[in-house]
Amino acid sequence: MTRISRKQLEIQQREADILQIARRMLLEDGYEALSMDKLAVELGTAKGTLYNHFPNKEEIVLALVCQAMQVRQQMFGIAASVSQKSRERMMAIGLASEHYVQKHSEHFAIEQFVSNSTIRGKSKPRRQELIRHFELQCMGSVVGVVRDAIAVSDLKLPSMLTAEEIVFGFWSITFGSHVLTYDRPGLNELGINDAWRAVRCHGCAMLNGFSWNPVMTFEQSEVVFAELDERLNMLFDSQA
Amino acid sequence: MTRISRKQLEIQQREADILQIARRMLLEDGYEALSMDKLAVELGTAKGTLYNHFPNKEEIVLALVCQAMQVRQQMFGIAASVSQKSRERMMAIGLASEHYVQKHSEHFAIEQFVSNSTIRGKSKPRRQELIRHFELQCMGSVVGVVRDAIAVSDLKLPSMLTAEEIVFGFWSITFGSHVLTYDRPGLNELGINDAWRAVRCHGCAMLNGFSWNPVMTFEQSEVVFAELDERLNMLFDSQA
DNA sequence: ACAAAACTTGACGCCGCGTCATAATCTAAG
């Protein structure tokens, strides 16, 4: 049976190779530059072989998106358990998001390609479920923090909002900031000097806006962010 | 000289027709469905004629984006002058954004196609300047409100942030929310029942987080939003 | 009326995706 496993591994390895090459092409020259023909040439096989692994181009991209979301989800999980204090856990998730964009931009960038596009529709149900799964897990991590905060009275849930809708607010602010920061050319020239610091401030403002205890000034918040950042860096490094 | 103007008008009219058809194609079937060949057929001319008006496909899309941004910018301008109170002006701009996404989704959707993509790079400098112009104008409207608020002490500018960075926060939250709401399938199933109301609450939370006077509860805020919304609807309708 | 300028046309070259008949390779039973 050594034969079977050897062949199996060879195929698995090739699948990984395909994704690796595809990622490089996407990152280097954008979505249009991802060509199945060129990919096959770089892989050293015929084009038809590619189609034994993935039914179409979109599935390759979505496989990369899945990898990306898995990385993000793991980081969120780690961040959510970095402290006992609910507000710090929330801040840590924000930092994880920041970290993800900055230090794993190869994944973040690929998430962007698919964010508003026809790509999703062309994928198999299996893949869609997987993506949904990771989305739910990320959401779950953050909603957990919100619920815990409510349970220990760090946060009073406004009558107009659900816990998920609270999360939606923070999701919007980080997602929005990071997308704008990442692929909007020249935010600096618009007067936004340090977008990253600004995002932290906005997160702090919003936490304060919900009266999420302990309410603190931006200056105090910055110190806490710095401490959490250091702790998170260690955790993330030890993970890799 | 009636001849000159007749021909000129004919050409201008055709340009408008091209954009109209292109918009319909984009909205109906997505970016991939915008085909120069089909566009030419629908227009009733040869393909080469298209290329007398636009040097490439991307320029057509970007022309549509310019139209969209112009609409948005006008709405922002109106919203920024709907009240004397700085906080209400800020809220009105949020409402304008909401209105833009909901009632002018044909424009908003097209902005999305270009938000993270290779399209921008293929356009002529002239077009890029135009886009930049509208971006600056929108930014300018909001920054104006922030500066006014500071001037009348409705808002104290945090030492860590510039006025533009404050705007960036609100930009992120509305941009992020609206993108997520618009093209994420099934936010409802994630527990987000009324994303629109949630966005208003988050805006309110953030304003409160900056201690933007008059600080108010979500419930109070909702009433003000409703009043402003009505006033804005009248203004927007009278504009059209 | 007529020449020069401006505009229109559509066939053409090139490239990319996905297919499929054929060829090569592997598996497992005899």
Add this chain to the structure above:
DNA sequence: CTTAGATTATGACGCGGCGTCAAGTTTTGT
């Protein structure tokens, strides 16, 4: 080891999309 049957690899092909350009047509100015 042999060999039939299953699995996998190949690349030429069909189709369709973008942008070009030489040839033809209309408009303009005199």
